[in-house]
Amino acid sequence: MGLTNRQNVIFKTIVEEFTRTAEPIGSKTLMNLLDFPVSSATIRNEMATLEKCGLLEKTHTSSGRIPSSKGYRYYVENLMETDLDxxxxxxxxxxxxxxxxxxxxxxxxxxxxxxxxxxxxxxxxxxxCEEQKLQNIQLIPINSKSAVAIFVTDQGHTENKVFQFKEDVSLEDIRKCTDLLNDQLIGTPISQLEEKMNEIHPLMAANLVRHEVLFQAFVTAFMRFAQExxxxxxxxxxxxxxxxxxxxxxxxxxxxxxxxxxxxxxxxxxxxxxxxxxxxxxxxxxxxxxxxxxxxxxxxxxxxxxxxxxxxxxxxxxxxxxxxxxxxxxxxxxxxxxxxxxxxxx
Structure with missing residues (x-):
């Protein structure tokens, strides 16, 4: 779009003043904002040209102009300056x-x-994360009623979760749980972990003393992991x-x-x-x-x-x-x- 330097300056000024005030911009307002001398009639002519180019549009309640959607795109691509104060x-x-x-x-x-x-x-x-696949689980005990779980996916995404158990969980249960989950869940898409946990629930019950405590903790963690x-x-x-x-x-x-x-x-x-x-x-x-x-x-x-x-x-x-x-x-x-x-x- 071949605008003159003056048209670019006028248009840039309109955009920046309108985004600041939310008020349509008229020629008299522009005369006070521009740092070079120009008549009100000349400004009106330039604004009419900018409107024909599709960069400005009239409102129903004012004789002033506001930028169009196309105008904002033109401003962002060609005129915007982004330095922070x-x-x-x-x-x-x-x-x-x-x-x-x-x-x-x-x-x-x-x-x-x-x-x-x-x-x-x-x-x-x-x-x-939903379509990423579980690659590794680590369950690190803090004390008998808490542990940190670390989940790693095949794309390198890592999630940490601190578990607070309602009952004491032994180091042996934590070790067995870690081995069982890695054996049964590795390669499972994140979105399917909750369903897979329900499938291996009987296996956890057969091998872990505090199986229900650990089951509920991991189901909750996997639900959170899969959330957007x-x-x-x-x-x-x-x-x-x-x-x-x-x-x-x-x-x-x-x-x-x-x-x-x-x-x-x-x-x-x-x-x-x-x-x-x-x-x-x-x-x-x-x-x-x-x-x-x-x-x-x-x-x-x-x-x-x-x-x-x-x-x-x-x-x-x-x-x-x-x-x-x-x-x-x-x-x-x-x-x-x-x-x-x-x-x-x-």
Whole structure:
């Protein structure tokens, strides 16, 4: 699209002012915002050209213009600048300077900070584990009533679970249980572990003294393991966005956010036309919603996704700048863990 330099500056100014105020932008407002002299009539002509190009559209309640969906895409691809302001960088650097956080702590906190700083909804999707297969189980006793279970999949995903038993469990039972589960469950898809546990329940009963205690502990752990790993922060922020004033639409949106699989289907549909932003980020437009998503290393060989969801009228430069910072922090900590020989839960 061959816009002149002046048209680009005018359009960039309209996008950034509208995302800040949610008010349609008129020629008089632009005259006060532009840092070069231009008449109101000239601005109106340029805005009319931008409208013909499909980048701006009129509203029914004002003579001003607002960016179109196509306009936001053009802005993100061609005009957006993503540097964070100094106070924001200093705040983030102070928080993340504590290197004692685990990678899961950092991911969760990044999700919270994104929602707070953007006043939008942020989401973390962990790697999909359901079709991965169990490769190894370790059950390490802490005392007679507690133990740590470590599950490893064929794709290197690791989950730690601390069991608190209601009754004493002997070291011999723990050893036998570990051997039995490794013998019976290795190679089983994560999604089938609960069903497989029910099949080997009689075998556990025949070989373990505290078989029922151990059975219930592992069934619960495997159910959690197979669940979609998702964290959502800032659901209530959508209440304050004028684009979500329709309560039925808001309810539908919030219901989607309650289910990790629905989120994944909503944001990964083949019908979505994603726009690349740099190496690992994308912009999706789903109706009048926009989703900025960025991939990050979650564990060896696996990726997670960090997302910010809001109306098309979001402050893209701020959102993308924050996501750049957050994903870099997550991957730096992941790399540190790998160099130290640790894992994501250590």
């Amino acid at each position: 100094v106070p924001t960088k200093q705040t983030l650097q102070t928080y993340f300077s504590n290197r004692h956080y685990s990678i899961d702590d950092v991911i969760d906190k990044s999700c919270d900070i994104l929602s707070q700083m953007t006043h939008l909804t942020s989401i973390v999707l962990g790697p999909e 790993k998702v964290k959502v922060s800032g659901r209530s922020n959508m209440l304050y966005q004028p684009e979500f004033s329709d309560m039925n639409r808001l309810k539908e949106f919030l219901n989607t956010l309650e289910n990790g699989q629905l989120i994944r289907e909503w944001t990964h549909s083949e019908e979505q036309n994603a726009i690349s932003i740099g190496n690992k980020k994308e912009l999706l437009q789903i109706g009048d919603c926009s989703v900025i998503r960025a991939k990050f290393k979650y564990s060896q060989g696996e990726e997670g996704e960090l997302m910010v969801v809001g109306p098309n009228r979001m402050q893209y430069s701020k959102v993308v700048g924050l996501m750049d910072y957050m994903t870099n922090v997550i991957e730096d900590i992941f790399d540190d863990d790998q160099k130290k020989g640790g894992g994501k839960n250590e």
